[in-house]
Amino acid sequence: MREDVSVLQIRRELVDAMVAHARADHPDEACGIIAGPEGSDRPERFVAMLNAERSPTFYRFDAGEQLKVWREMDRNDEEPVVVYHSHTATEAYPSRTDISYAGEPAAHYVLVSTRDPDVDEIRSYRIVDGVVTEELIEIRS
Helix, strand or coil, X not given: CCCCCCEEEEEHHHHXXXXXXXXXXXXXXXXXXXXXXXXXXXXXXXXXXXXXXXXXXXXXXXXXXXXXXXXXXXXXXXXXXXEEEEECCCCCCCCHHHHHHCCCCCCEEEEXXXXXXXXXXXXXXXXXXXXXXXEEEEEEX
């Protein structure tokens, strides 16, 4: 593998939790984060969050909940290693809105598409300064 290819290494249980959350909130988009130790690039703690928009085409973290979650991460010396949300009718690729809202340059942005009830479509991206780069996902047991 080339060294310049970014890889999200993540446990199966965390992937399953993202997919389950996305399926449970369908037809609305689901959203949340997976926190990990600062600077580790290691997703460890799954945090499902509320889509304040309750929309099938858009998500937004509830401001109060986001403040609470970010303060908890600060107390635990954590950061959002993964920021995830679902797309309910389109492929798992960031929309223009997703790109404009991507404010965590160190995070992996994971999209789960729930457009097909029989297929788990999961893709991960780095989004920095409006530039989207897809990365590999290595799922571990």
